[in-house]
Amino acid sequence: MPFEWFVALRYLRDGKAQTALILAAVSVGVAVIVFLSALINGLQVSLIDKTLGAQAHVTLRAPRESPTALAFDAPGRAISRSVQPASQRLRSIDQWPAIMAGVEREPGVVAASPMVVGAGFAVRSDATCPVVVRGVDPERFLSIVDLRKKVVAGRFDVSGDNIVIGAALASDLGVFVGDKIHVTTTEGGDEVATISGVFALGNEPVDKAWVVTSLKQAQALYALPGGATTIELKVREVFEAESIAQSVRDRTGLDVVSWMKQNAELLAGLSAQSRSKNLIEFFVVVAVALGIASVLIVSVVQKSREIGILRAVGTPSRRVLLVFLIEGGVLGLCGSVVGSLLGSLLSKLFESLARGDDGAPKFPVQLDLELFVFATAVATGVGLLSAVIPARRASRLDPATAIRNG
Amino acid sequence: MVEPLLRVDGVVKEYGRGVLTRALDDVNLTLAGGEFAALIGPSGSGKSTLLNVIGLLDSPTRGRVLVGGTVATGQSERSLTALRARTLGFVFQFHHLLPAFTALENVMLPAWGDAGFASAEMMARARELLVDVGLGDCAGRRITQLSGGQQQRVAIARALSRRPPLILADEPTGNLDTASAEAVLLLMRRFNRELGTTFLIVTHDPRIADRCDRVIEIVDGRIRSDGPPGLASAGGSAAPVSVARTAP
Numbered sequence: 001m002p003f004e005w006f007v008a009l010r011y012l013r014d015g016k017a018q019t020a021l022i023l024a025a026v027s028v029g030v031a032v033i034v035f036l037s038a039l040i041n042g043l044q045v046s047l048i049d050k051t052l053g054a055q056a057h058v059t060l061r062a063p064r065e066s067p068t069a070l071a072f073d074a075p076g077r078a079i080s081r082s083v084q085p086a087s088q089r090l091r092s093i094d095q096w097p098a099i100m101a102g103v104e105r106e107p108g109v110v111a112a113s114p115m116v117v118g119a120g121f122a123v124r125s126d127a128t129c130p131v132v133v134r135g136v137d138p139e140r141f142l143s144i145v146d147l148r149k150k151v152v153a154g155r156f157d158v159s160g161d162n163i164v165i166g167a168a169l170a171s172d173l174g175v176f177v178g179d180k181i182h183v184t185t186t187e188g189g190d191e192v193a194t195i196s197g198v199f200a201l202g203n204e205p206v207d208k209a210w211v212v213t214s215l216k217q218a219q220a221l222y223a224l225p226g227g228a229t230t231i232e233l234k235v236r237e238v239f240e241a242e243s244i245a246q247s248v249r250d251r252t253g254l255d256v257v258s259w260m261k262q263n264a265e266l267l268a269g270l271s272a273q274s275r276s277k278n279l280i281e282f283f284v285v286v287a288v289a290l291g292i293a294s295v296l297i298v299s300v301v302q303k304s305r306e307i308g309i310l311r312a313v314g315t316p317s318r319r320v321l322l323v324f325l326i327e328g329g330v331l332g333l334c335g336s337v338v339g340s341l342l343g344s345l346l347s348k349l350f351e352s353l354a355r356g357d358d359g360a361p362k363f364p365v366q367l368d369l370e371l372f373v374f375a376t377a378v379a380t381g382v383g384l385l386s387a388v389i390p391a392r393r394a395s396r397l398d399p400a401t402a403i404r405n406g
Numbered sequence: 407m408v409e410p411l412l413r414v415d416g417v418v419k420e421y422g423r424g425v426l427t428r429a430l431d432d433v434n435l436t437l438a439g440g441e442f443a444a445l446i447g448p449s450g451s452g453k454s455t456l457l458n459v460i461g462l463l464d465s466p467t468r469g470r471v472l473v474g475g476t477v478a479t480g481q482s483e484r485s486l487t488a489l490r491a492r493t494l495g496f497v498f499q500f501h502h503l504l505p506a507f508t509a510l511e512n513v514m515l516p517a518w519g520d521a522g523f524a525s526a527e528m529m530a531r532a533r534e535l536l537v538d539v540g541l542g543d544c545a546g547r548r549i550t551q552l553s554g555g556q557q558q559r560v561a562i563a564r565a566l567s568r569r570p571p572l573i574l575a576d577e578p579t580g581n582l583d584t585a586s587a588e589a590v591l592l593l594m595r596r597f598n599r600e601l602g603t604t605f606l607i608v609t610h611d612p613r614i615a616d617r618c619d620r621v622i623e624i625v626d627g628r629i630r631s632d633g634p635p636g637l638a639s640a641g642g643s644a645a646p647v648s649v650a651r652t653a654p
């Protein structure tokens with residue numbers, strides 16, 4: 001073992017009380033950081049998961065129709081004009097197969113699903129409910145919103161005249177798997193469909209309104225043969241959705257929105273939360289650094305005589321410097337390991353204490369390797385940095401002075 | 407002619423700012439290889455100061471120190487540390503061992519701290535030295551578990567561990583009873599005889615001084631007498647100076 005390590009470890013072992021005290025301080029600091037991060041990351045991830053459960057990351061639609069002016073201003077002429085927004089009828093995206101093939105190649109996009117989405121009514125004897133009809137290519141659709149996992153009765157099947165509907169809608173209509181309902185649309189479509197499955201996403205508007213059918217049936221319902229009104233995308237990094245949406249918008253000229261735009265308020269809230277978390281962590285780190293530095297400074301003063309002896313018998317001052325740097329680094333490292341364990345334990349305990357009715361934790365925590373690596377790196381770095389001043393002091397001690405005051 | 411092992415040239419050492427204390431006042435001294443010399447003088451006369459200057463722990467205000475022909479005065483702290491590690495061994499007034507370490511580790515310290523790594527050879531040599539000073543059984547014990555005399559012997563073993571040509575000992579027998587003091591002195595004489603190591607020993611004890619080959623007396627920072635034992639204790643005003651040894 002190198003000399004510096006040997007001396008540093010021996011001193012740490014020898015000054016048990018001091019070492020224990022400072023380790024406790026570092027551990028508590030790291031535990032706070034781990035716990036706070038785990039909790040807030042967990043909350044944010046579960047919020048975003050909930051939000052994205054029934055929502056595509058990026059949605060492409062045909063561009064909105066804008067009113068066209070029939071008369072123009074010209075020099076010497078004044079006109080009075082009233083502009084009304086054009087009524088938006090359901091239109092297919094021009095050349096959608098080519099556009100979809102193009103966006104699928106866009107970096108960061110992992111899945112694309114063409115759809116016909118429109119309004120309609122579900123009718124069964126005397127009950128009529130407004131619905132959102134989603135005609136999908138099942139394989140592609142499921143790779144974006146995996147409804148199979150949310151099916152509570154029957155199974156996911158949209159072949160032939162089969163449809164899958166939300167649980168709230170099923171109960172509103174009073175229907176079960178196997179029953180038949182009428183689906184009518186504003187475009188005059190009217191078909192009889194068989195319910196093959198009922199899903200519950202836990203998202204009220206969706207469960208109350210969605211009628212999932214095949215692309216083909218929906219094309220028939222809306223008189224859009226071979227058309228698709230919407231292309232939905234799933235991206236690899238959810239927070240890159242907006243930049244991907246931007247590039248798709250630029251390339252296709254379509255009306256493209258990302259989930260981030262649609263949930264701007266949620267995101268603003270989350271980022272404010274992250275900022276306050278970072279601030280708290282910063283102050284914890286500062287407190288830990290001050291703790292390590294002050295204990296090490298005291299120990300340099302206490303050991304000045306021994307440092308003088310080391311120097312007098314021929315130990316170069318850079319080795320003395322290293323001894324104290326190592327002490328700081330080791331304290332940070334060990335403290336962060338203990339603190340990570342402590343923080344994880346605390347998070348798990350917290351998670352198990354607060355549970356909802358369904359047994360799922362109210363505050364899901366997110367403990368990942370990245371967090372531990374981060375905490376360890378910060379604590380070790382802080383340990384090293386806070387040891388710099390004491391270590392320099394130690395290495396500059398004048399051996400003669402240190403020895404004379406025997 | 408051959409450079410002496412140690413040469414002190416007109417060294418003046420002053421302490422303090424404004425009101426100066428002159429601890430050493432124009433000291434000239436040479437030590438040849440294999441000498442066994444005592445440095446005596448009343449308390450506050452400058453013995454420890456002279457030893458610190460010779461040991462390159464303190465730099466003189468004026469004058470210079472040459473070790474083995476190399477001018478040490480004015481060199482960088484780094485090269486002084488290296489020179490110290492190679493040529494000098496210390497036995498301090500307050501033995502100055504490291505309490506957190508064992509006897510063996512303390513003896514290994516000079517070689518180890520310089521090289522950075524402990525080698526089997528270092529350890530074997532340290533063990534051998536501990537046996538030599540009669541502490542073969544105490545190698546693994548902490549310094550705090552040893553008696554004063556045992557600690558002093560560990561300090562001597564440490565000073566010898568790199569076989570330095572010159573060992574500076576500041577009252578190595580200061581806190582010891584007569585028997586232990588005798589044992590420590592015999593030990594140093596043995597190494598002087600067997601290895602040819604030069605010793606400069608600060609002492610207050612006339613019995614120790616009498617058994618050295620040369621006695622240097624210092625009073626008020628000046629060398630008052632220098633010669634074979636017996637001369638200094640006469641306390642004459644015109645102190646004879648050993649011309650044979652001090653002339654270059």
Ligand SMILES: Nc1ncnc2c1ncn2[C@@H]1O[C@H](COP(=O)(O)OP(=O)(O)OP(=O)(O)O)[C@@H](O)[C@H]1O
Pocket residue numbers: 404421422427428429447448449450451452453454455456
């Ligand atoms: N760091 C210092 N600052 C100021 N004065 C000092 C310092 N070290 C020593 N002195 C003074 O220098 C003089 C010589 O001191 P030194 O320690 O060399 O004496 P000494 O001969 O070793 O005495 P003792 O036998 O008591 O150990 C004394 O007057 C002392 O007060």
Ligand SMILES: [Mg+2]
Pocket residue numbers: 453454455499576
């Ligand atoms: Mg002294």
